[in-house]
Amino acid sequence: MKDRIGTETYFTPKQAAGYFNLSLSTIKNYIYAGRLKTLITPGGHHRISKSELLTMLEGGNDAPENSGRDGHLIKLCCNALLNTFKLLGNPGNYFLIHARSVSKISGAISKAMGLTKKEIEETAMTGLVHDIGHIGIERRVILKEGTLTPQEYELIKSHPVIGYEVINSIDQIKDIAGAVRQHHERIDGSGYPAGLSGNNIHKAARIISIAEAYDSMVSEHSYKRPVSKEAAIAELMHNRGGQFDAEIVEVFVKMNP
Numbered sequence: 001m002k003d004r005i006g007t008e009t010y011f012t013p014k015q016a017a018g019y020f021n022l023s024l025s026t027i028k029n030y031i032y033a034g035r036l037k038t039l040i041t042p043g044g045h046h047r048i049s050k051s052e053l054l055t056m057l058e059g060g061n062d063a064p065e066n067s068g069r070d071g072h073l074i075k076l077c078c079n080a081l082l083n084t085f086k087l088l089g090n091p092g093n094y095f096l097i098h099a100r101s102v103s104k105i106s107g108a109i110s111k112a113m114g115l116t117k118k119e120i121e122e123t124a125m126t127g128l129v130h131d132i133g134h135i136g137i138e139r140r141v142i143l144k145e146g147t148l149t150p151q152e153y154e155l156i157k158s159h160p161v162i163g164y165e166v167i168n169s170i171d172q173i174k175d176i177a178g179a180v181r182q183h184h185e186r187i188d189g190s191g192y193p194a195g196l197s198g199n200n201i202h203k204a205a206r207i208i209s210i211a212e213a214y215d216s217m218v219s220e221h222s223y224k225r226p227v228s229k230e231a232a233i234a235e236l237m238h239n240r241g242g243q244f245d246a247e248i249v250e251v252f253v254k255m256n257p
């Protein structure tokens with residue numbers, strides 16, 4: 001039951017999720033991220049005021065964090081960098097389309113996780129340029145359609161570090177360079193380039209890893225045969241806690257992509 005104190009209506013997290021048509025994990029993430037202030041009952045339970053949640057959803061609490069001019073510059077720089085994929089000719093179109101999809105999915109996951117507006121924007125921009133390091137690898141390797149030799153695969157694996165170096169050299173976007181470097185790290189430490197594990201991997205990189213895998217699996221533009229959304233989700237679920245951050249996979253699955 002909803003509680004009324006004075007003229008204010010209070011919800012449990014589950015009631016708030018139902019009332020505002022959000023998932024319970026989204027509400028919890030808003031609380032854990034400190035974006036949604038709650039009353040704590042004597043029993044230690046959260047109660048959420050309707051007006052507080054409405055204010056937050058309408059963006060009122062985001063105002064101090066608006067990235068404004070800086071956010072605009074980040075977008076300009078990332079989009080300018082993205083144009084370099086055109087150097088790869090027609091096959092570069094796949095990188096462009098994939099980059100835009102990963103950016104969109106990463107932004108949506110960040111929003112569902114209850115991250116701040118600045119974090120959402122930065123994660124979306126990191127998604128846009130995460131694979132930019134490919135432009136520094138020999139074209140014959142990037143554009144090869146057959147199976148890669150072990151040496152060629154090692155060259156491909158250098159793209160997160162090359163991307164980091166490119167982005168770190170541009171003052172306006174160097175803050176997202178670290179996440180670009182880490183987008184092929186895995187939660188269990190089996191990824192590259194550094195073999196980082198768990199929360200030592202930047203949150204944006206953990207999000208992008210899931211968005212990238214999903215888009216690569218379902219995309220018509222990939223060189224691989226696309227699989228159904230259901231099969232892609234099953235693959236993410238199967239690898240949660242190993243390749244992927246389990247909590248972020250669950251947020252993504254609840255978004256019903």
Ligand SMILES: [Fe+2]
Nearest residue numbers: 130131183184
């Ligand atoms: Fe990549």
